[in-house]
Amino acid sequence: MKYLDLAIDRAVQLGAEYADIRIHKTTTEVLYLQNKSIKNANNDVLYGYGIRVLKDGTWGFAHSSVFTEDALLKTVQKAYDTAKLSAIVKNGDGIRLANERSYIASYKTPYKVDPFGIPLKEKAELFLEINQRMMNLKEIKKANSFFRAQKDEKLFASTIGTRLDINTLYINPQITAIAISDYDSQSRTFDEGGRGVGWEWIEQLDLLEKSRYVAEEAVMKLNSDELKEEKRRTLVLDPNHLGLTMHESVGHPTELDRVLGWEADYAGISFATPEKLGNYQYGSKIVNFVGDNTLEGGLATAGFDDDGVPGQKWHIIKDGVLQEYGTTRETAPFIGVDYSRGCNRATHYYDQPINRIPNLYLLPGKKELTPAQLISDTEEGVYIQGRGSFSIDQHRVNFQFGGDFFWEIKDGKLIRPLKKVLYRSNNPEFWNSCDAICDKRFWKPFGVINCGKGQPNQTARMTHGASPARFRNIRVGGSK
């Protein structure tokens, strides 16, 4: 596309040390139903370009949605002027980008059935039927379903000669039943997060069947007991729950920009500082976390990031020890590393990319172990499924998590459902208390589509994953 060359040529002419342009079109379809009412049936398109210029060691970023040569050149000029202006507030020589070669490449999310090609009527009928079935149980007073499909079409060019054509797609179905009595209200949700796949996933999922257990378990939860007291207990956590736990307690603290203090004013910093690399026992010996932007179906899998760095796979925690961060071309040199792990991503065309969590997952256990064996080997504890409330401090040390469904474990058996369970732990206690992880047959991904970070806030997506795992001696109880 001629705009790519035009922008890059002008940036070079102006004297940019580095520049890139991202022409980015985001198309989103959202369907949201409450009971039998369609609350949202939306189709949104955002189309424009963002131009990033590095000059005198500082950034300028300008965006526009006007596709004329004149507007484009003005936007390049604005990015350049903004960078020059910024340069009066910098440390030393400012920003230096890690080494990277140029690429001419394209990427497309592999999928079979285009979700945008399925008529709204068909989608709406499916989710109306789901809501109706959930409401067939008399205690279910509210049934919500949500479907989101998003495609991002990106053209990228940079002054080092990279030219990329990237087309990604993901979908996310969610269904929730809320059981309400005079005394309480409790919900149960089916949500595996988003996944970089087509509508074929919906066909495999059998959401109508899922709606049955969602509704039944909402009612079970409503009528269940709470834990009376907080005490040290064993936790068995399913992959769907662990997705969020690892996001908050491993993903964010290993973003290098947070480590460097670049998010100190809002999202926060990190306890996992560089002197801990290679020696800090983040978790027990069986805990291995991998960053993997090549993961099939992964939400951060796009071939390349918004620096033009290819997707990679690397250990962030190996045999329990903090190994490496998720990095960008801009952040890596600050810890003396001259390559990027490819974690720079922007949400929309008008966002300047920032250091994000990659697809990040817990490797399965090496020994054969089924979830049934894991539970039968647990004397007393709680088995948590799905995600509930979550809160963590700005250094990513102390946290409290809830869940979506809870079973009390006694003498190796699930004896009764529970509600309002919360556990409190911290880094490095939590991952060091992990004493068993089921094997790879039970590994499941969980996609996060709403990771908020940055000022102004940007919403990123990435995939996590795990096999069910056990954690010993964690404070588990209720709110008090």
Place this chain on the structure above:
Amino acid sequence: MKELVSSIYEIIKKEHKADDYEVYISFSDDHEARFAQNAMSQHMTGQIVKVVYEASIDRKTASSSVNQYDEDTIRQLVKTTEDLARISQEDPEYIDSMGKQDFPKTDNIKPATTNLTPETIVNIIKDAVDFAKSKGTKLSGIFSLNKTSFYFYTKKGFEGSYDTCSYEFSMTMKEGERETKVSTAGKDFSKFSLQNQLDQLYSQFSSLDKPNAMEPETISVILRPQAVANIMMYLRWLLDRRMADDGITPLKGQIGKQFFGEKFNMSTVENDDNMTIIPFFNDSVLKQIDWIKDGVLMAQPISGTYANMIDEKPSSMFNVFIQGDTTSEEDMMKMAGRGLIINNFWYIRTNDMRTFDLTGMTRDGVLYFENGKVKHSVNNFRFNEKLHEITRRIMALGESTIVFNSSVVPTMLIKDFHFIDRTNF
């Protein structure tokens, strides 16, 4: 701008075949300068356009939006949306769009704000960073400036527009374990004083030393306005009438009853010198409303759809004004004797909506006071607390001040605040 918007709207009026529609058009100019560790880190500028068309045909509704506004795109927008609506499902809760209505005149445009230049913004940041450097500290934050023009039309006859301008500035000062933040916002930049912000920041920073270890307990707290705004913000969402009637929150049948504490007053105002005043939204226009008066629940936000179902008028919480008083922090410390001063809360989430049970953590510095005097700073804590019960334990209120651009709240002295866990920093 007006002519451009009219021309976009004319295309929609001409092209549409829907029984009913709503059209939103906004032009938003943003300038955001971020700084971290004493250097500029991001600097972004540009205009974001949004054209939203929501159409209803045979009580079936769909909506689409685009950010281009050439004639072809707008025609396509109308066609796509109406095609979607036709193949959607009839909505049992369908309501017509808002009809012709008057709405309050707003006074949101302030020349000191609209005339702000990128040079001025960068110089403010430079001065602030130079100050931080002179104190041997690291400064991070953001200055953002926004100018928006918003237009709203419905087929049933509502036509309205408003313009806003606003700025936000925040700074976090950090050195070793000591870290604190100030932030300010408003529509009128002539009220901004960098010196005042730096004075406040440095006085907060100086009051912190290496935090003493303190175990969580139930203790009196002085919540500074940022902390109050961050926790009371949850009422914007949890006060909703439908969630109450459905039994999702504890407010079913509580209208007219003393559900909150007697010292707690919360309203929405039609005028304010500092806050940006939004005069209408999709199903209601701005009105002065007392939501909670002397602790009695007087009114609840009701969506247009639900208002129609229960035969009430729709209402929204356009802004939050929590009535303050004149008690100084010194007097609060004397009243409480022993307690904590909380600069801010962080990562607040609901544990349980039915009981308004929230969790969250302290941030930006916690001070311990005894015998009416600040003794030293302490580590951060986690709380688990029920929102309405907090208001029942309000002992005293300070003066109300603007936090964010849509809330004005006071400092609060709360007794028996329930902390359950602590951090090591």
